[in-house]
Amino acid sequence: MPGTANVKMFWILLSLLTTASAEWDVVISEFDFLDFLYSDGRNVSVVQGSHRGGVNSLAYDPIYENLYFSDTSDVHVTHIKIMEVTREAVVSPAYSVVSINSSNLYFRDLAHDPVNSSLFWTTTDIPYTAGQIWQATLDKPITFSPLLRLEGQIPQGIVVDSCRGYIYWANMNQTSPSIERLRLGGLGTGPESFISNQIFSPSDLALSQNQRMLYWIDEKTSSKNSIIARAALDGGEVEEFLEFKDGHVPKSLAVTNEGLYFTEESNAVYVVYFSDPVKTLHKLNHTVYNPQGIAVRNQLAFLNQNKDSCPPLAELRERVPPRRNITVCLFGKISPPVNGIECTCWAGYTGRHCEIDMCHNFCLNGERCFLTDGHPTCDCAPDRTGSRLVPVLLVEVKRLELWM
Template sequence: MVPCDTCFLTLAIVSAFLIVSMDARSWDIAVAIGQQIDFFAQNKSQVGQALVSDAEELTGLAYDSITQTLYMSDVKDNKGSMLSTNLSNKDSEPFSMLNYENGTSISSIVFDPETRTLFWTDGLRETLMKMHVPSNGESIRPSMLHNLMMHNPHGIALDICNRYIYWTNSNSTVHSIERSRLDGSERSVIIDNNLYAVYGLAVDHTSAKLYWSDDIDTVKYKIERSNLDGTERETLQRGRYHLPVYLAVDNEAVYWADWTAKAVWRVKKNKGAKDEPDKFASYEKSHPSAFIKSIITRDNVGKPNCEAMLRVEKERQNHKATPASPMKSSINLTTSTKEMNSTTKAIQPCLNEGHYDEQKATCHCRNGFSGTRCETSVCHNYCVNGHCAVDSKGLPECTCTTAYNGERCERDVCDGYCLNNGVCSVSATGPSCKCENSSGSRCQYTNELDKFCSLYCMGTKEMLNSLSLTFCRCSELNETLSEGLITSEPLLQSTLILSVLLGVITVLSLVVAVLSYHVHKLRRRPRIRKRFVVSKGGVTPLTSRPQGSTDSCEITIENCCNMNICETPCFEPKLRATPTKSSSTKKEEKNSLLESMEGADSC
């Protein structure tokens, strides 16, 4: 039960409601978008329109075919409200049946004509609510049917004949379809595998089938159906670039609201191999910022032919395979074991090589399969692009085509592969890029492009008339250049100082090398040796060696200077020169040398 301080009921007129003239029974499909409700015939022609001027966003529609009353919900400032209006009177104005003061979000509505009860899912409160609506128009306080905390309920559908209510759970960790009796009993999960983001839901009372929409990876989608108990599941439609959020069915087709293309699509329930979805209505231009928040079909929400529906279900149950019993021939003889096994195989109730337990009347499925008849494979809708196989552990494993990769082959190999506006293509060897104004295997090198953009941004556009450089981000480039100049000033100073130091070191090195060379050369200069022949008396030097040995002698003088006996000046290196001596000392050394020549040791 909802606390009374969170809601209040009123029958006051809340807004203007303008209906374009139409017969209340002439429409087949109603679509809610923004403040507007459009009514269409099956041939796509629009037969009417209603505008709720005070509404912000209509988020749900339900219809009572007996009183021709249309119920709708509105979300305004996180306050949900329920409105009703009679379509048989074009001058009727909507009445407020329910106002929520606290945060709420009514996602989808259904109406049960037998008990005159409205059911809806509340996305913010995460509840499934119900409210009785008497025929006199007065409504009573709503109550909670189910607390769906942490489940994020969205789509809702009603099986009027079997008295079941269905809803979808689209929490990031809980993807399932549940059902219960209208009083909340017998709650159970009927489908909880191979669902990714299930939103739209509808019960087809003509074929006794349950339909739902599933957004696989924000790119791919599928429309599926099953029996009302979740068995015999099959995919009706799969495609790309649709986000199907709301779903409806009629006698011939399935309709869904696509939030990507802002359109309503439909496909035949018994589609052939070449049948493609048909765009029923488009709001891309008329309502570019709004989303379609509800679709209903009049044929499926009225009072259905329950006898025909139950008959279809009964025939389906009878058609299901049952355990084979020994068969007798026309002459009252039991058939052979071989014939009985052959018959049993023909009506084998367990699919995908499942084993049937006759005592328990159940199927034991092999790894990778589940369901009452082992009809559901873990590979069902698992691989987005590629082939799926069940591995030894019973888990799905994908083999991707060359254009996709990832665990489920969900990633296009070209996504983000080519840089700098390169065009990606895929071949047998993998992705490759076609570059423009760049180079490299992934168009990663943009030196020339940066150069062109620099010239373009500096104002030399007349030099680049042959190039389209409007994509150059001049403001960013100028910022980068300014930052580069500011950053380069300290670097320039450091470079100048370093260059001066290197120059000084080089000059000093050359000076040291030159000095070292000269010192080495002077050290290796040969010693000066002179030989003279003089008279033994020491009076006059001889110019040639005498023939005899008594009149002369030979003197060898090394490094002598300032001596009269020397015929030529001698050179003595300054580094080897002894300290300068006085002239008297030199004369004494000279006389001593001459006296020694006259001694016994001379010559």
């Protein structure tokens, strides 16, 4: 019978949450899994995110320390899930915050804006007629709706500039490829073409707040080689950052203060350090399988150098304390909070963390305990009575004492 051992396990788990010391730097989505790594590629932990190979796009919230990811394992419904993540890569069970009817849509990419507490993602129609930008507002209750319908565009990667209030997306329509952007908050006249020259087939995007540069994956039409290009956030300084002449095909990007990380189709992850004038490709010492999205943890390091460079994020970071632990539901699942309680317990368990077995020691003489309408019930022997199997003789003695 579960009981004392489970309670001990609960406290062991709580101890693990507060004593782990490794701090992850990079997370990769791989088929079913989320792979948390150090910056050099050594593994911190591996977490299952899906059961049928649907984990794709990633978006990390460095303020509240939440990881969002898309799960496309169901061909009819795409789920955007949330997972609490400590700096030590201890995670909560994931649960869906948005479920999208994707029978007629291709889900493309995902981005998060902590300042406005919103998610943004790109889709294209099936069969192709147009693309869409969607927005979900994460304040309770969570709502989502199309933000833009983009006739003639094939939106791919998307990023949010929370400091300046823009979203950027890559338009892969090869007859008129571009990087587009939209001012958030109803300001401006609508979407505008941000980069439309020296661009060929843009896919994934990454934003460097430290450099105030936008990076994207592209393909050079003259050589058919993959490249990574970049531009300043005012639309100037468009340049080729890297050209891959040896068969590298990057899939997804992420940027830190130190360098540019990318996954590629050869089941590898690379980093290029900005301090290296030669731009040497450093392969992380870790094998990945079918890598999809990539995200980095330390996205706010630029604020340590100059917090005035981004007042919205600096103010939010000062207001929100770092997470020290996460919710654990030992025999249950994480749910949106109700009256401060975040666990929905499995039948037969209760407590703030679902750590209490309702049947443990419920039947006084060791008889079998089972659940009836969610409540513990005992299987009575002939010489026992009551819901907890008090001996019949003891009941009669008590009755006699009361009568006397």
